[in-house]
Amino acid sequence: MKEVAIGIDIGGTNSVYGIVDREGRCLAECTIRTDKYDDVKDYVKELSSAIKKLISAYSDKLDVKGIGIGAPNGNYFKGTVDFAPNLRWRGVIHFADLFKEHFEYPVILTNDANAAAIGEMIYGAAKGMRDFIVVTLGTGLGSGFVANGEMIYGHDGFAGELGHTIAVHDGRPCGCGRNGCLEQYASATGIVKTVKEFLDKTSAPSLLRGAFEQGGNEITSKKIHEAAIAGDKLALGAFDYTAKILGRSLADAVAITSPEAIILFGGLALAGDYIFVPVKKYMEEYLLNIFKNKIKLLPSRIASANAAVLGASALVWKNIK
C-alpha cells in the first residue's frame, strides 16, 4: 500500500485538496468553492465526501496517514481558524475537529505560511535544514520560522508574523490597524502601492504609467516585473525600494534566529533576480558582521502549481515522524 497524506488549502474563494506521497508528488488535486456555504459544517461535509471519493477513485490502494490543513489565521495548537477576514464564517472555527467527524486520520492544521515552511522542510529548499525562515510574498507577507528543526508556533500558536513587524515608522496604514507593517511594502500588493506612489510623485515616463492611465488594467506585481524586464526605470526603482525595506527587515530577523537560509515564496518571489538580487544586496548591507555572507537567500523548491496542497500535506509527514 502506498503511504500518502491529504493536503487541504482553505482559501477565501476556493479550497484546494489533494493526495501527496512522501516524496512530495501530488497524485491528484481538485478544487471546491469555499464561499458558497452558509454553514461551515456543510462545507466540511461536502469537502470530506469529495476527498473520500478522490481516495477511492485512485487505482492503487492508499494508506492515508493523515490530513494536513493550511488556512489563513490557522492555529496549530487549537486546530482552529480564528477570525479570518477572508472567510465568510465569523469567529473561531474548529476545522480540525469538524474534519475529525468525517475521518479517522490525524488532522493537523496551521496557517498557510507555516504550512509553506514545513513544505520546504519536507520536500523543498529547506530539506535537511534545522534553522530557516520561509517568507511568502503574496497578497500579504506571511512567514514561518523554524529553529532546532521545529516550527516556532509560539506560546499561543500565532508566531511568525514577520509581515506585521514595523518596517517603516509611521509608514503606510495596514489592515491590522497600525502603520508601517512590512507587508505593506514587501508583498505583491506592497510593490503595487509603491509603484502608484512613484507614479503620483513624479512625472517620469514609465510603461506602467501608460498601462494605468489607459484605464481598466490594474497594475499587478506581474506587470511590474514585465516592465522591469523591459528596462522600465520606475519599475526597477520599485523593486529596489521594496528590496531595501525587505532586506533590512530580514537582516533584523537573522539577528534573532540566525537561520541557515531564508526562502522566498509567492507571487512577488516569481520576479526572480529582479527581487532576489537587490534583497540579497540590502540584506548583506544591513547584516551584523557575524552574519555577513553566511545566510542563503533561496527560491522555493515546491512546485508552484501544487504548492498550497503540498505545504498542507507536509504537516502530516512532519507530525507522524
Add this chain to the structure above:
Amino acid sequence: MKEVAIGIDIGGTNSVYGIVDREGRCLAECTIRTDKYDDVKDYVKELSSAIKKLISAYSDKLDVKGIGIGAPNGNYFKGTVDFAPNLRWRGVIHFADLFKEHFEYPVILTNDANAAAIGEMIYGAAKGMRDFIVVTLGTGLGSGFVANGEMIYGHDGFAGELGHTIAVHDGRPCGCGRNGCLEQYASATGIVKTVKEFLDKTSAPSLLRGAFEQGGNEITSKKIHEAAIAGDKLALGAFDYTAKILGRSLADAVAITSPEAIILFGGLALAGDYIFVPVKKYMEEYLLNIFKNKIKLLPSRIASANAAVLGASALVWKNIK
C-alpha cells in the same frame, strides 16, 4: 552525594565561578582576575585548580554533573568565544576544549545572555515556560530566545542578537559599525546617552545636569533612576524615551516568536517600575492585536548577587536532562 553544577562567568576583568545545586542555590562563589594572563592556557589552568580546590573544600561529598560557562560572544555549538572585544585574547578561543583538559565532566558554553535565559528557565521567572525571551539591559543589550522549550542558538550558534536589530533608522552609531542598534538606546549605557542628548538639547533644569556639571561624577543608569525617583522630569523623560524604543522592538520580537513572557534582567531593569511600566505601555501600544494583553513582562527571578554563575550553571541541568 549532592548533585551540583559548576558555573563560570567569564568577564573582561573578572571571572566568577561557583557551585550550584539543582534548586539554584549557590553553595560557594569566588572570583579570579581574567585580565592578568598573557596566555589563555594559564588562565584556564589557574581557574581550573581554583575550582578543584573549591570542590574539595566543600564539606559534603559533591557529585559534579558538569561545567557551564557563560561568556561574551560564546558559541554553544563550538564551545568557543569568538573575537570578544573585551577579552585580551584575540581570535577564536576554544574554552570548552581547554577546560576539558582539566576536567572529566561535560563542559557546556554559551553567551552570557543565553546563559541568563537558561538560568530563568531552570531556576527563575521562566520555570515551566516553553516560549519566552530574556533581555539583559546591561552595558549592551543581550537576549536569549527560547521556543518549544529549546534555546534558539540558530544555525551557527549566534542567534539572539536583539540588541543589534535596527531600532532607529540612521540612529546612533554602534560599536558593531552600523547605526541605530537597539542596544544604543535600551541598555544601561543607552539611557546615559539619552540623558546626555537631552541635557545638550535643552536648558531645562535637572538634577542630572547639576551632577554632570559639578564634574567628576559620570552619569550612570543608577543615578538616572535616583533622579527619576526624586521626580526629575528629564530623567523621567529619558526612561520614557528608552521605553518607547524598547517597547516597539519587543512588539516586533513578539510578532516573530509569540512568547508567553519577556523577562527583563540587568542594570537598567533594576529601575523597576520606572522602566517596566512604560515599556509595558509602549509594547502594548505597538503590539499586533492578536498579541495584546497576553504577553507577560517580568523581572528576573534569579538572585542578582549570583546571577551570572547561576545562569552558567543552569546550562548543565538543561543539557544533562
